[in-house]
Amino acid sequence: MEQILLFAVLGLGQGALIAGIALGVVVTYRGSGIINLSTGAVAMVAGYVFWSLSTGFFGFSLPTLPAFIGALLAALAVGLLTEFAVFKPLRTFSPLAKLAASLGILLTLQATMLLVFGTQPQQAPNVLPSATVEVLGVSTPADRFLLTGLIIAMALAIGALYRWTRFGLATRAASENEQAALLAGLSPNGVSLANTLLSTLVAGLLGVLAAPIIQIDSVTLPLQVVPALAAALFAGFTSLWIACSAGILIGVLQSLVYYFSTQSWFPTDNGNAMPGMQQLVVFGLMVIALFVRGAGLPRRGELVEQRLPAVPLPERLLRPALLTASVAAIALVVLPFDFRQALTNSMIGMVIVLSFVVITGYVGQISVMQLALSGTAGFVLSHLAVQLRIPFPFDALGATVLATLLGVAAGVSALRVRGVSLAVVTLAAALTMEQALFTNTSFGGTAGVSVPPPRLFGVNLGPSAGFRGLDGNEPSPVFGFLVLAVVVGLGLYVANLRRTGLGRRMLAVRSNERAAAAAGVDVRGVKIAAFAISSFIASAAGTLYGYNFGSVSAARFTALAALGLIGFAYIGGITMVSGAVIAGLMTTEGLVPHALDKWFGVKGTWALLFGGLSLIVTLIANPDGIAGANYRRKAAKRAARAAAALPPPGSSGPPGPAPLAGGTHSREETVGLVTLDPKEVTP
Missing domain, CATH: 1.10.3470 (ABC transporter involved in vitamin B12 uptake, BtuC)
Structure with a gap:
């Protein structure tokens, strides 16, 4: 029992990191409607910056506090850059395009860290005290409790910010109806920026504080977004308290699964513990979350109709x-x-x-x-x-x-x-x-x-x-x-x-x-x-x-x-x-x-x-x-040639075909709205 308690406490550190990333995902979604897959990568950037500044990687080293501040500033810089360069231009695009854009940010940040710091994992110095405390007769690291308390306090503070401030009111208004928010004088772009910065600040903070617990590399921290997404699903991408609680519990559960894997009764693979059980638990939790919370995400009132990529009809094969x-x-x-x-x-x-x-x-x-x-x-x-x-x-x-x-x-x-x-x-x-x-x-x-x-x-x-x-x-x-x-x-x-x-x-x-x-x-x-x-x-x-x-x-x-x-x-x-x-x-x-x-x-x-x-x-x-761009160019050339072949105005020649809306191809080909034959549908 003591070992189970010890591993449960050890899991609080990873749980706090998962909860912090989950909070960042929820905050971003509430502010802009984007499921940001790069939230874990922001934590990675902050962890790498803190390690490099405190260990002299760039030829100089800083004390802990300046290095800590530098890491948070780096996370905020990533947030500013992504908001103005990516999220703001995609404000009126489909959720799928926004999700793909966050994927692009993840790949870019991952490649940048690989180019600068290489593939070797790094161990960041401790920011929190490394002392131990006695819990029910078991000696446990104190930093796990501090991290957990910190993330709970952050969840409460952000919740209070949303509930009792004008900023929170503006976020809810922009989420429910962006057009009405604009008429009321609110800026959805400003709301999105503020929430993105808040999200990156939370992720960066946890990336620095939890880095000594989970090594810094280009894979481990970015993929912590997966269990964080499970916590966000339980929260319906709206509840900060549920996201925080679920994230902490997922970390504890993963740590317990690791402990169970050391026992003789645990399934083995050629004498070793069966791999991937922690990931299997997270996937199972996602399925449960979808069953409990429902399959759909909360709908948002958007500015305009969201355009999907064109699906042109092939002409010659x-x-x-x-x-x-x-x-x-x-x-x-x-x-x-x-x-x-x-x-x-x-x-x-x-x-x-x-x-x-x-x-x-x-x-x-x-x-x-x-x-x-x-x-x-x-x-x-x-x-x-x-x-x-x-x-x-x-x-x-x-x-x-x-x-x-x-x-x-x-x-x-x-x-x-x-x-x-x-x-x-x-x-x-x-x-x-x-x-x-x-x-x-x-x-x-x-x-x-x-x-x-x-x-x-x-x-x-x-x-x-x-x-x-x-x-x-x-x-x-x-x-x-x-x-x-x-x-x-x-x-x-x-x-x-x-x-x-x-x-x-x-x-x-x-x-x-x-x-x-x-x-x-x-x-x-x-x-x-x-x-x-x-x-x-x-x-x-x-x-x-x-x-x-x-x-x-x-x-x-x-x-x-x-x-x-x-x-x-x-x-x-x-x-x-x-x-x-x-x-x-x-x-x-x-x-x-x-x-x-x-x-x-x-x-x-x-x-x-x-x-x-x-x-x-x-x-x-x-x-x-x-x-798609190549298809549009060819369609425009064909339309121009067809227009040039039409008889001049006032001539007695036969009238040409009426041009389609947009001049190149029909709306059916643009967004996939199709006219179905009665034989193709079920009665």
Whole structure:
């Protein structure tokens, strides 16, 4: 019992950090309606700044108090920069765009810290007293109680600020009805700025005070936002007291799970405690929170109708597909081996991004599980091919189907969840799969598992096939041709899906679920179909990945890698197949990063920084992505040529077609509002 009490007290430190980040998430949401995934990254920045200033990293060291103040100022500077450079320009954008923008901030901050401080974890000096106190006969660190008391006091102070001050009244008014708040003389932008600064101050403070308890690195602190989001879900993203209490209890529960993992009765994996149990507990708590609090977030009164990225109707498919495939096939033969490998990596990335086109671009749901489903398919492929000796292509098909069933099961369990809520839950699910499934040696393991090359009728179709291209080196272009065939086939399917009745029903659900249901659309059926299709595509990419490298490892399917992949999907154009092609070229170890590394020495971390900044710029300046911008330019040129071909005014020529609103394409193509055929809806 004494040990249980000790670990419960030790968990107060991590619980205080989770509660502080949860408070920051709730404060930001109340002020601007943004679920800020970068709140944990702000704590990381403050922790790194405090460590560097107090240890002489920059060639000089400061006493504890000046270093502490400098860290808080750094957190506030991050808050100011993100508010004016990111959140304010996105005030009238959709919640999905705002969530993606916070992801861009997270990636940017993470890459910046990696470039400045490297990958080595750091241990910050203690700010709070390191003495111990006796609690029921157990000697426990005093700083845990101080941290817990501090976060409770902060929650009470912020609650009083919201309840009894004009600032709190303005925050509630802007949250409930921004138009009415403007008429009353309140500034929603000012309210958002104040709350963002308050949020970053809380996160920065906890990042400094709790850093000695949780080491400072580019992964640990940023991902503390996941359990913090669980606490925020219990709070409905509104209640500070519930967020604080839930965050502290989650930290205590995680510490107890760690203690239980040291006991003989705890499940083991090759003699070691079963991994990922803490993440599994957090995911379970999120599911409970959604059941208790409801699936939706509290609605806010916005200034204007929120615009979603355009989903243009494909006009020609076969010709550009054949042209692009021909260029890629020639490149696979002509390019040297390293660029051939990078091109193959890019094509596999294109397949994964195609799954985002379906689930996010067509249906408007952000799922962070797609890369985890790819990893699941890769590990299952190894078991089927190595242990059960199932030949190609049945091993790949079996792995794809099994991983797809997992994705459908997750989709069915999340039918009541939509939009940004789905992103929160699937982020926790992806982290759980990474820690509990992929690192489990009975399924995968950190060392990875092998995958034999694909052989069909005795012919090697893998990277080690006999034909080696012009340079005679591996990987063989033969495997590249196989990947290219999959990319072309799935790309044509996804593009044609936009033309079908199911595609139009997807866009109707994306635009307004209630209106679609009122029109007779089976919203649940459409969502399940979308999860099935996107899961199948992502799983197919996982099998290609296994064949490509001859092995599958957990390091390539992390939750942070999944977030980066979503960022590249937005940059390319998350609603178009051509956007998936562009995103694939930019993915990790793809063609563009490899070229930048070889020709200009731009390493992977710089590419991560570029990806984060590009995501933010794309969302603000061009929310439709690179592919969307290219489509608009072509549409404008076609409209200009059509206008030039019309007879001059007063002539006797036949009248031309009336131009569409906007001059380029219809509103149906812009926001996905579609006219449904009566045969396409359920009675």
